[in-house]
Structures are given as structure tokens and as C-alpha cells.
Amino acid sequence: MRMTVLASGSKGNSTVVASANTRLLVDAGLSCRELLKRMAVANEDPSALDAILITHEHHDHIAGLATLARRLRIPVYLTEPTHREWVRMVTPRTTMTYAKWLDHVQKEKELRAEAQLNRAPHGREDEVEAIVGTLPTPPDQPCEVIPSVAAASADPDPDECEDPPTPRRDPAHLPAIEYFRSGTNFSIGDISITPFTIPHDAADPCGFVFESESVRMAIATDLGYMPPNVKAALKRIDVLLLESNHDLDMLKDGPYPWAVKQRVLSRVGHLSNHATAEFLARDYDGGAAWIVLGHLSEANNAPELALLSAEQAIGGRMTLLGNRILLAQQAAPLTPICL
Numbered sequence: 001m002r003m004t005v006l007a008s009g010s011k012g013n014s015t016v017v018a019s020a021n022t023r024l025l026v027d028a029g030l031s032c033r034e035l036l037k038r039m040a041v042a043n044e045d046p047s048a049l050d051a052i053l054i055t056h057e058h059h060d061h062i063a064g065l066a067t068l069a070r071r072l073r074i075p076v077y078l079t080e081p082t083h084r085e086w087v088r089m090v091t092p093r094t095t096m097t098y099a100k101w102l103d104h105v106q107k108e109k110e111l112r113a114e115a116q117l118n119r120a121p122h123g124r125e126d127e128v129e130a131i132v133g134t135l136p137t138p139p140d141q142p143c144e145v146i147p148s149v150a151a152a153s154a155d156p157d158p159d160e161c162e163d164p165p166t167p168r169r170d171p172a173h174l175p176a177i178e179y180f181r182s183g184t185n186f187s188i189g190d191i192s193i194t195p196f197t198i199p200h201d202a203a204d205p206c207g208f209v210f211e212s213e214s215v216r217m218a219i220a221t222d223l224g225y226m227p228p229n230v231k232a233a234l235k236r237i238d239v240l241l242l243e244s245n246h247d248l249d250m251l252k253d254g255p256y257p258w259a260v261k262q263r264v265l266s267r268v269g270h271l272s273n274h275a276t277a278e279f280l281a282r283d284y285d286g287g288a289a290w291i292v293l294g295h296l297s298e299a300n301n302a303p304e305l306a307l308l309s310a311e312q313a314i315g316g317r318m319t320l321l322g323n324r325i326l327l328a329q330q331a332a333p334l335t336p337i338c339l
């Protein structure tokens with residue numbers, strides 16, 4: 001198995017988990033373009049991805065989701081409450097009269113015709129894309145108008161992160177959606193997946209354990225504390241991506257407004273270096289080859305503090321092949337971890 005952390009932190013999270021025959025992307029919290037760039041840097045082939053799995057609907061986990069899923073035409077696995085909340089977030093709330101809608105459609109057609117006449121594929125058409133992409137669908141809009149207008153759009157440049165021509169009217173459109181429930185095991189290809197509930201302020205957030213060929217990898221970030229179900233899920237893990245979000249003193253003295261500090265510190269916020277160390281010292285079974293510390297706050301943590309805290313907690317259990325600790329990065333992918 002292989003884990004490649006493409007990005008980790010409050011500005012975007014995404015990780016490739018792969019077996020011999022199956023490749024999954026967990027979260028898509030950077031733009032589609034940036035995700036493709038990172039995959040290229042890390043030698044991960046996006047066209048080989050089988051599915052995208054989503055932990056929760058916070059922006060740093062879903063920013064590039066719709067565009068990437070449509071671009072790669074792969075299914076998205078998430079829980080039903082997470083999906084519902086995401087749809088609510090991405091659907092424009094502005095309404096528009098039918099007359100205004102027709103006016104927009106007419107203008108859009110004119111722009112397209114003009115762009116074609118001028119043979120400027122990336123000139124005015126970009127403008128059209130911008131209009132079309134942000135246009136809300138009025139509630140009484142007849143369905144057949146949508147594909148006929150969308151069908152007129154130009155073929156997307158395969159090198160660009162643009163939506164395919166249809167159905168671009170719906171920002172919440174995904175090529176395929178598969179629901180899972182936390183606590184219920186499911187498989188994609190030869191990877192067995194166990195999602196587990198995490199305490200975090202999202203609709204139905206979860207972490208994952210992935211297993212293939214007796215190797216187990218887990219992702220547990222964005223959790224306010226370590227409840228018994230998470231401790232139980234993180235047994236016999238070979239590669240563990242674990243949150244070490246903030247240093248308590250840095251957070252308390254740091255720049256965040258009080259309300260945000262309260263949120264981060266709460267039982268549905270993020271794990272501090274201290275809480276992570278406590279888990280590693282008291283509950284962790286010590287069996288991992290790699291522990292990757294992730295979702296580090298840029299404002300309220302320092303990589304060396306997170307690392308020192310985890311190293312002290314692991315203590316004498318760190319060996320040449322066991323309990324090696326890495327720091328996931330926000331700005332660049334980590335070298336793939338292969339077991």
C-alpha cells in the first residue's frame with residue numbers, strides 16, 4: 001500500500017491512498033488545478049484514481065471536489081448528511097426571475113456566437129464560462145433548456161481544470177455519488193474501508209481506516225478530542241496520519257479572535273499537540289511503521305513543537321523501522337510512504 005499526503009493543514013487537505021489495484025483520493029481541499037499539480041509532483045497519476053472519499057464538508061477538505069470529480073469522471077464517496085450539507089453550501093441562494101434567466105441565456109448565446117466568429121477559444125469563451133458557471137437555476141426553469149444551452153459550450157481543454165460541457169448548470173453536480181455510514185465497512189476495488197465518526201463541528205465528519213493485503217493505513221484529522229471509538233479504530237495501524245493541530249500556548253496567545261480560539265479548543269475543534277501526545281503515550285499500541293503528523297496550524301503551531309511533543313510521547317518505541325514520525329506539509333506533497 002501507499003500513502004501520499006498531497007497537502008495537510010487549514011488551507012487544504014488531500015491524500016492519495018493506494019493499493020496494487022486501487023487508488024483513492026481522500027478529500028479534495030485544494031483547487032482542481034493545484035491538486036493535479038501536486039499529483040504530478042508526487043508521481044501520482046490522477047487518471048488512475050478510482051474514487052474520491054470525503055471526510056467532511058469543511059472548505060479545506062472539499063474546495064476542488066466538484067471540479068476534480070467531474071474532470072476525472074469518478075465517483076465520490078461520502079455520508080448522506082455530508083452530501084446534503086455540501087449541496088446546501090455550493091448551491092447559490094440567489095433567485096432570479098424567469099425573464100431575467102431568459103435574458104442571461106440569450107446573452108450567453110450571443111457571446112458564444114461572437115466568440116466562435118472571432119475564433120478566440122480562450123478569449124470571450126472564458127467570459128461565457130464565468131457567466132454560465134455562476135448562473136443560478138430558477139426554480140421554475142424547464143429542464144430541457146439546461147442541456148440545450150450547455151451543449152453549446154466548447155470542448156474543455158484536456159489540460160485545464162474546466163468542467164465538462166454538461167450539466168454545468170448545477171454546481172452540486174457530481175458524476176456519481178456513493179453513500180457510506182460511519183462504522184460500516186465497505187470496499188472499493190481491493191481496499192477495505194472502515195469509516196469512523198470523529199468529534200468535529202461538521203454535519204457527519206469521519207476518519208478512515210484502509211486495509212489491503214494486510215497493511216492498514218488510517219487518517220484521523222479534524223477532531224476535538226480522542227473519543228473511545230477513535231482510539232479503538234486506530235489499533236494495528238501501519239501508517240497513521242494523525243492531527244497535531246496547535247500548541248495550546250501559541251493558540252491562547254495567538255492572533256485568532258476569542259470565538260475562533262474557543263472553537264478550535266472545543267470538543268468539536270482540533271487536536272492539540274498535547275492531546276495527540278497524550279494519545280500516543282497512553283492509548284496508541286505502538287505498532288505503526290510511520291506516524292504522519294498533519295493538519296498543523298500555521299498560526300498556532302510550529303513544526304518543531306509538534307514533532308518534539310510526539311517524539312517525547314513515543315519515547316523509546318521509535319526504531320529504525322517503527323514509529324518513525326513525519327510532518328505533513330501544507331505547501332508541498334510528502335514523499336509517498338510505501339509498505
Ligand SMILES: [Zn+2]
Pocket residue numbers: 056058200202222
Ligand atoms: Zn474541519
Ligand SMILES: [Zn+2]
Pocket residue numbers: 009010013058060061222295
Ligand atoms: Zn480541516
